[in-house]
Amino acid sequence: MELFRSHVLVCGGTGCTSSGCQKIIAKLDEQLEKHQLEKEVKVIKTGCFGLCEAGPIIVTYPEGAFYSRVEEKDVERITEEHLLKGRIVTDLLYKDAVIDGEIKSVDEVEFYKRQQRVALRNCGVINPESLEEYIAFDGYKALGKVLTEMKPEDVIDVIKRSGLRGRGGGGFPSGLKWDFTAKAEGDQKYVACNADEGDPGAFMDRSVLEGDPHVIVEAMAIAGYAVGADMGYVYIRAEYPIAVDRLDIAIKEARKAGLLGKNIFGTGFNFDMEIRLGAGAFVCGEETALINSIEGKRGMPRPRPPFPAVKGIWNKPTLLNNVETYANVPQIILNGADWFAGIGTEKSKGTKVFALGGKINNTGLVEIPMGTTLKEVIYDIGGGIPNGKAFKAVQTGGPSGGCIPADHLDTPIDYDNLIALGSMMGSGGMIVMDEDNCMVDIARFFLDFTVEESCGKCTPCREGTKRMLEILDRITEGKGELSDLDKLESLSKTIKTASLCGLGQTAPNPVLSTLHYFRHEYEAHVNDKKCPAGVCQELLQYVVIPELCKKCGICAKKCPVSCIDGVKGKEVYIIRQEDCVKCGACLEACPFKAIKKG
Amino acid sequence: MINLKINGFEVQVEEGTTILQAASKVGVKIPTFCHDPRLVPHGTCRICVVEVEGGRNLPTACTTPVYEGMNIQTESKEVVQTRREILDLVLANHPLDCLTCEKSGRCTLQDLCYQYDIKETTYVGERKDFEVDESNPFYYNDQNKCILCGKCVYVCSQLQGTEAIGFAERGFPTHIATPFNQGLEQSTCVSCGNCVSVCPVGALMPKSKEKFRYWETKTVRTTCSYCGVGCQMDLVVKDDKVVGVDPAMGASNEGLLCVKGKFAYNFVNHPSRLTTPLVRKDGKLVETSWDEAYEVIANKINETKETVGADAIAAFSSARALTEDNYLMQKLMRAVVGTNNIDHCARL
Ligand SMILES: Cc1cc2nc3c(=O)[nH]c(=O)nc-3n(C[C@H](O)[C@H](O)[C@H](O)COP(=O)(O)O)c2cc1C
Ligand code: SF4
Ligand code: SF4
Ligand code: SF4
Ligand code: SF4
Ligand code: SF4
Ligand code: SF4
């Protein structure tokens, strides 16, 4: 084996790929060759570091130096100064990696310090296209242990005792699901992995597949052994080309190494797997729609029961778990159920990955122990709200989750607490909103998504969500009535209780939670025809404050529709509201802040 | 056996029975749009929701299997409220054309709106706006009236086995269409009309040449005379005139028909249909009795056989006659008359 004195990890996730990591790697190779460092420094293209916004990212070991937003021109300096002369290029480091002149290694950076990486443990650490590197980090050890030392029922018992719950949204106890599938009658069984990841903004599953694809291969083989399946399907959206490629490579490598296929580890256990590409419909993440789609049918949910564990793919018992759920499995097998159950809260064990986004300083992927409070995630890890704005709400659970206001920021994150707040865990989207967000507009935004993504099968969801959206549209246009709020509530109830699948059953959540916590904002739109946050265009008014107007006429010059009247130096300017198109140009132009929006 | 309660009635049913089946056993009627016992349960329309004690949501009666000790209410306040809301939503996207709609009188939507007192929708907003597909010679597809119960799609794929139609688009714009919206004429549709027969509303309708209201008609159960399958069907009759055909649940057809049974009934009342035998007298066809007609035929056959030989005689029979009749026809020709000269219109 070759030994290197330094490893340079370059993030090759989707985020950093689009910000140009390919070029950085090429440049690094060129520079290393130029300085004849190829035998001393190894460049490794890894999976996602979770801080895509700061990409392209380079981390060097052994120092743990954390370079962010690296540009091609920076590579020369990093090579000459750091890799050749051993001097870290401080000004290229990540913003929080130098505190009071002291250099912090990547693990000490605030963003990573409080995280605990179980599902993401290999992401940004190993080369995802190398089976050897996965094995060097204990890969396939759990599969070996399971096949040679454990009976299927022992495996299920460990998963049950670990307290692992589904990370795909529902939070169903995984051990129970494995048990149901194992006990279901059938000459053929399947295991399947849900990598559809339809929540806008969520990318934890993609990151696992891009950064550590073998963990899914290994976990599915373990699951196959536990439930008695010899075939696995990974359903993954075609919009994830890098994840698809890396998983494909992993499957082929595993097959070549005898880790998939017949008689694995000489134990007589057979298991193989295939990838199925989805076309990117949100509803295809719903388990029965996903099964229809795998079978080549239109992705529409089926009634449950029968549950997939009894009648799944081609009506055979099928175990379906989410990517992140599977990613925990090998660690649970290796470290034991008690280790996993020791992390988290009473009913939610282990860690959870969240995709932090919206009005927050550090957007990206974070993995935290269950029970961490919302506040810790948003302020300590996420770095708080940018530009000194006030926090208003955090939306968890993706388009079917709810908005949680400031009073509840001390809530420890777990499945049950989020549901009690009218939201949910979902797949781990976490979008932060500040004072500039209008909650009616936010609810409308999420509902717009579900209306688009409803499969159209059942009446309450197909027709009902559309009518809710129309009502919200009217409210944001100032055409709402007070009775609309009651209508929204009663319609929500029908959609939640009578829809066929989880999409409809949760679609009203953003509306219900904002109506619950921010009813005053709705009332302002309806009664006063005002949008307190100044977001809803139709309700905005730009007005000149006469006392502040210096009659300079600059605003009138800037107005694209010439709707500001006045006489320069003589008369205060006035905006003709009926003609104003609400572009905001005057507000920006006025040097005396004499124009207000409201 | 499983014991449960429906609206307070004790019921005992076998395992695997659905709530809908159990309810019908005790005479409790639950409304349905999309249910058809011949199809894989699909739970599309949600009108059959019921309340189950201790349940979180309202499950659909047509898909939910019963369990021991289940306590079901089929017309509770919440159930009725939900059904009314669903009907309200359906009507918000449905033309209220009952005055001229040919489905009026046997339309499930009309019936349920009547039952649950929904006079009009409480919503204003976008409505469907589709062109009616009239390209098929026997029936049309008016998606403006479709409530997307899915029955037509599943009947065509699961029972008819043709898969000519399916769901197009998703969400609110979802509609029933042929592949690439090419229209029924261009599709693989064989015009069996089985989709038409199951449509609960006026979306899939026969191109009727008669004006009639269902309450003016009576039905006459009969056997289709076109082929040996012997499908059972109900003739829809107004003033002694056949104005339509509905499939019946016969042992050989289980509520299905083919294009002939479903649509080719106009001959029954056709003005040029022969209702008495005709013989040629002095170069003119005149009406006669069956006895005379048979006598003429028998005499001519005997005469021709003797003078020219049996092979000068041929017989031609109709596909409209029963398979058994056609069999007898050839038997008569071969065994009695002594010729193989037979033919049949189905060959043409
Ligand atoms: C509309 C809808 C979309 C869903 N999308 C996803 C998804 O993208 N990924 C996922 O893992 N689960 C998704 N789910 C949840 C799945 O139905 C299913 O519960 C999950 O994959 C089971 O795996 P788990 O038990 O490991 O969470 C979705 C559910 C609904 C109702
Ligand atoms: S709830 Fe919505 S997405 Fe789910 S089956 Fe019904 S229409 Fe489709
Ligand atoms: S908002 Fe735009 S259109 Fe309206 S007054 Fe100002 S500049 Fe003119
Ligand atoms: S389909 Fe039914 S409800 Fe609709 S117009 Fe026709 S009769 Fe009336
Ligand atoms: S007429 Fe028959 S073949 Fe044609 S769409 Fe209807 S069911 Fe299918
Ligand atoms: S056309 Fe008729 S049968 Fe087909 S989905 Fe629409 S309402 Fe149902
Ligand atoms: S409906 Fe068609 S299949 Fe049935 S008996 Fe008549 S001709 Fe035969």
Ligand code: FES
């Ligand atoms: S009849 Fe049960 S869902 Fe339609």
